[in-house]
Amino acid sequence: MGLSRILPRRLRAEVRLHQHNRQNRLGRVSQSAQSWYQITNIFPEALFEELRSSLANCPRLTRNEGAWRSGSALDGRSLMAGGGGLPLQYLSSNAFTSRIQGETGLSLTMVPEADVNRLSLLFYSGDPDRETGAVGVPRPDGCGWHVDGNIYLGQRWAGILTLKESTFDDVSKLELRPHGTTTTILRQGLENSLILFQGDHVSHRVRDLVSGEKRFVLSLLMSDNPIMTWNLWLRRYQRRVNRMFYGL
Ligand SMILES: [Fe+2]
Numbered sequence: 681m682g683l684s685r686i687l688p689r690r691l692r693a694e695v696r697l698h699q700h701n702r703q704n705r706l707g708r709v710s711q712s713a714q715s716w717y718q719i720t721n722i723f724p725e726a727l728f729e730e731l732r733s734s735l736a737n738c739p740r741l742t743r744n745e746g747a748w749r750s751g752s753a754l755d756g757r758s759l760m761a762g763g764g765g766l767p768l769q770y771l772s773s774n775a776f777t778s779r780i781q782g783e784t785g786l787s788l789t790m791v792p793e794a795d796v797n798r799l800s801l802l803f804y805s806g807d808p809d810r811e812t813g814a815v816g817v818p819r820p821d822g823c824g825w826h827v828d829g830n831i832y833l834g835q836r837w838a839g840i841l842t843l844k845e846s847t848f849d850d851v852s853k854l855e856l857r858p859h860g861t862t863t864t865i866l867r868q869g870l871e872n873s874l875i876l877f878q879g880d881h882v883s884h885r886v887r888d889l890v891s892g893e894k895r896f897v898l899s900l901l902m903s904d905n906p907i908m909t910w911n912l913w914l915r916r917y918q919r920r921v922n923r924m925f926y927g928l
Contacts, residue, residue: 690910693833697909701917704827704880713835713881714858718865719783720873722841723767728872731767732843735896738762741803742927749823751886752803755796755926771799771841771900780902784876788837788902795908796922797901804853804886806893822888825857828879829921831914834905838879841898842870853895857883874900 703709723731740762741752760768770776772790780788791798804821830836840854847853851864856877865875877884889895909915922928 693907694909694911697830697833698911698914700880701829701914704829709827709881709883711859713878716856716858716863716875716877716882717784718873718875719780720869722779722872722874723770725872727767727770734767735759735762735801735843738801738803741801742925743808744924744927745819746924748826749924750808750819751805751821751823752808753925754801754803755922755928756793756799757796759799759801768799768898771898780876786837786876786904788835788904789906791832791901791903791906792908795901796926796928797899797918799901800899800926801896802899803896804889804894806847806889806891820888820890821886822853823886825883825885827881827883829914829917830880831909831911831918832903832905833907833909834903835878836880837876837902837904838884839898839900839902840875841900842873842875843896843898845870845895845897847889847893847895853887853889853893854897855885855887857885876902 722728738754738759740758741754743752744750754762777787777789780786806820808821828836828838842852842854845852845867847867850867852867852870854865854875856863856865856875858877860883886895
């Protein structure tokens, strides 16, 4: 197909994405993108335990204490280079995408490896000063209500695979607000499950942890058309987020 036929289609997709992000900033989201799923038993039990213990004490976590989010994170490249690399390859496999499709009907793939958000490790603690040696921590670990930005031409699906959530609550610290209604997720059965939602349409938060609580998760980024935008403004936005989360 000639460039003259492809280009208009690409430009229309770029304009749509740009408008979508502008609407997001105004708090307007699509009512047809409010579905979410929980897929249980992602890894076989023995492999899950191995993965969880290898990632529990990851040494290269970057700490972030912003106005709306406090916690630690490890970007995808460092994560794959570390101890969990081998079991994590399953998340890039056809077997995994087939499982997602079988459970949800969605045809999603992971975004390209160049994106450090493709797969990352997020860590929240109720005692961040004790855990990290940080002095004068201004707020407990958690993340306020927000929707994500999208830098892909296709739908942006966020996946949260809980490795450990050790809290005093019956429900997860992760909460979603599809159609404006706060939805809680039972903590029982949460570990080794994947919560999948369109993070640029479904508002979400992580309630603040309190002393004695701990939570760490894998964050996945998937799309039905993982083509990164040409829009320099959106790419700059993503670089700012990456700097904040991972210090990159
Ligand atoms: Fe988010």
